[in-house]
Amino acid sequence: xxxxxxxxxxxxxxxxxxxxxxxxxxxxxxxxxxxxxxxxxxxxxxxxxxxxxxxxxxxxxxxxxxxxxxxxxxxxxxxxxxxxxxxxxxxxxxxxxxxxxxxxxxxxxxxxxxxxxxxxxxxxxxxxxxxxxxxxxxxxxxxxxxxxxxxxxxxxxxxxxxxxxxxxxxxxxxxxxxxxxxxxxxxxxxxxxxxxxxxxxxxxxxxxxxxxxxxxxxxxxxxxxxxxxxx
Amino acid sequence: xxxxxxxxxxxxxxxxxxxxxxxxxxxxxxxxxxxxxxxxxxxxxxxxxxxxxxxxxxxxxxxxxxxxxxxxxxxxxxxxxxxxxxxxxxxxxxxxxxxxxxxxxxxxxxxxxxxxxxxxxxxxxxxxxxxxxxxxxxxxxxxxxxxxxxxxxxxxxxxxxxxxxxxxxxxxxxxxxxxxxxxxxxxxxxxxxxxxxxxxxxxxxxxxxxxxxxxxxxxxxxxxxxxxxxx
DNA sequence: TATAATCATTGACATATATCAATGAAGTGT
DNA sequence: ACACTTCATTGATATATGTCAATGATTATA
Numbered sequence: 001x002x003x004x005x006x007x008x009x010x011x012x013x014x015x016x017x018x019x020x021x022x023x024x025x026x027x028x029x030x031x032x033x034x035x036x037x038x039x040x041x042x043x044x045x046x047x048x049x050x051x052x053x054x055x056x057x058x059x060x061x062x063x064x065x066x067x068x069x070x071x072x073x074x075x076x077x078x079x080x081x082x083x084x085x086x087x088x089x090x091x092x093x094x095x096x097x098x099x100x101x102x103x104x105x106x107x108x109x110x111x112x113x114x115x116x117x118x119x120x121x122x123x124x125x126x127x128x129x130x131x132x133x134x135x136x137x138x139x140x141x142x143x144x145x146x147x148x149x150x151x152x153x154x155x156x157x158x159x160x161x162x163x164x165x166x167x168x169x170x171x172x173x174x175x176x177x178x179x180x181x182x183x184x185x186x187x188x189x190x191x192x193x194x195x196x197x198x199x200x201x202x203x204x205x206x207x208x209x210x211x212x213x214x215x216x217x218x219x220x221x222x223x224x225x226x227x228x229x230x231x
Numbered sequence: 232x233x234x235x236x237x238x239x240x241x242x243x244x245x246x247x248x249x250x251x252x253x254x255x256x257x258x259x260x261x262x263x264x265x266x267x268x269x270x271x272x273x274x275x276x277x278x279x280x281x282x283x284x285x286x287x288x289x290x291x292x293x294x295x296x297x298x299x300x301x302x303x304x305x306x307x308x309x310x311x312x313x314x315x316x317x318x319x320x321x322x323x324x325x326x327x328x329x330x331x332x333x334x335x336x337x338x339x340x341x342x343x344x345x346x347x348x349x350x351x352x353x354x355x356x357x358x359x360x361x362x363x364x365x366x367x368x369x370x371x372x373x374x375x376x377x378x379x380x381x382x383x384x385x386x387x388x389x390x391x392x393x394x395x396x397x398x399x400x401x402x403x404x405x406x407x408x409x410x411x412x413x414x415x416x417x418x419x420x421x422x423x424x425x426x427x428x429x430x431x432x433x434x435x436x437x438x439x440x441x442x443x444x445x446x447x448x449x450x451x452x453x454x455x456x457x458x459x460x461x462x
Numbered sequence: 463t464a465t466a467a468t469c470a471t472t473g474a475c476a477t478a479t480a481t482c483a484a485t486g487a488a489g490t491g492t
Numbered sequence: 493a494c495a496c497t498t499c500a501t502t503g504a505t506a507t508a509t510g511t512c513a514a515t516g517a518t519t520a521t522a
């Protein structure tokens with residue numbers, strides 16, 4: 001546990017402030033700033049655990065985190081959270097429980113803000129509330145894509161989707177440095193680790209993908225898109 | 232098409248008003264009442280289609296509707312919508328597009344309200360906004376349950392979950408009258424129609440379920456719960 | 463450096479599940 | 493009452509995918 005709080009300047013000056021805060025006034029930002037903690041996590045450390053009370057909203061300021069549901073014997077990764085994005089589970093507005101777990105995939109830092117403050121701002125600032133609802137809506141759309149991929153595509157299509165997710169949404173690069181494990185890849189794609197590895201191997205053999213250590217390179221984007229489409 | 236509008240008294244007096252409206256003032260209700268349409272759908276009729284512009288929020292006042300994503304060759308039913316519940320897709324706050332389709336499963340009636348009015352109320356009434364966020368959160372939790380059931384349980388567990396969903400959440404009865412087709416049951420459970428039928432047959436043979444015409448009766452709730460748990 | 467521990471890879475095998483095809487049942491319109 | 497369409501059921505078969513077990517590779521630790 002390397003969880004000692006590190007205090008940065010303040011939210012108003014923060015260069016890695018989540019875009020959700022753009023509709024806040026200086027006073028509102030200061031409100032957030034006052035009740036906020038900055039914490040460092042080592043890779044692998046759990047940020048919070050499914051089933052525990054959820055008291056804070058977490059903004060990832062560096063590194064990479066995963067949020068995942070601990071299901072029946074295996075995990076389903078709902079999303080990877082990169083800087084500067086935040087984690088705000090659906091339980092906050094229901095029963096203040098976490099409905100998924102979160103952990104650091106890479107060494108990470110994060111700001112924690114009390115959800116009471118967040119909810120207060122939602123009530124008092126309509127722009128903020130609307131931005132928040134937009135964000136919730138986007139998450140829902142993402143969930144829809146994921147559930148369709150997981151339930152209606154075969155493994156090749158699901159791995160293709162996962163690779164595009166990593167390349168386009170998370171690492172934002174094409175030869176990209178894979179910082180998640182094969183197990184994580186499998187947990188994103190809803191299959192066993194062995195199956196995920198096998199698909200990667202096939203992609204390599206077909207010249208669609210090259211893997212050099214942790215460096216992944218999608219060589220034939222068009223063909224991989226095709227595989228994603230045809231399931 | 233039996234889509235002729237039927238005008239009821241008004242929202243303030245409406246006995247089948249969705250609970251989301253409870254935080255609205257009389258004037259706000261009147262605002263909704265003014266721009267509202269009451270429509271009747273026959274079973275099977277489409278209310279709106281995935282990909283089309285979404286302009287109205289739909290409150291189901293009688294009958295039963297389904298919302299479903301048209302995926303790769305087959306549909307996934309996200310939820311059944313019974314009175315008095317409403318349909319408000321995530322696209323409304325993103326790009327005003329429908330990200331799923333909706334259709335009437337039984338003969339149904341519904342009230343349509345312009346989403347512009349709805350969004351205006353979200354901005355002006357904090358209680359209403361908070362109720363709406365709660366509702367979105369509940370939907371997300373439901374999505375989580377569904378995706379875990381669909382991706383981590385085998386067919387028996389998924390059918391068990393679907394049967395409990397129908398009995399406990401939709402029909403709210405135990406011997407219940409099944410108004411959805413086997414194909415719909417399969418589309419809820421993420422499997423082929425034939426597989427769904429086979430599982431039902433097995434449940435019948437094991438005395439867990441009785442099916443008499445459209446009357447379904449879960450005879451051994453405990454065992455079915457067990458099947459749901461063990462996947 | 464040695465040792466343990468985790469992670470990645472591969473093969474063999476069992477099985478859950480979809481697909482295809484045929485048939486029966488039930489409702490619908492003429 | 494009739495043909496006709498949709499829906500439900502069943503069986504046979506192919507295959508996608510998970511599980512188990514073994515091994516290699518890499519990293520952490522003493």
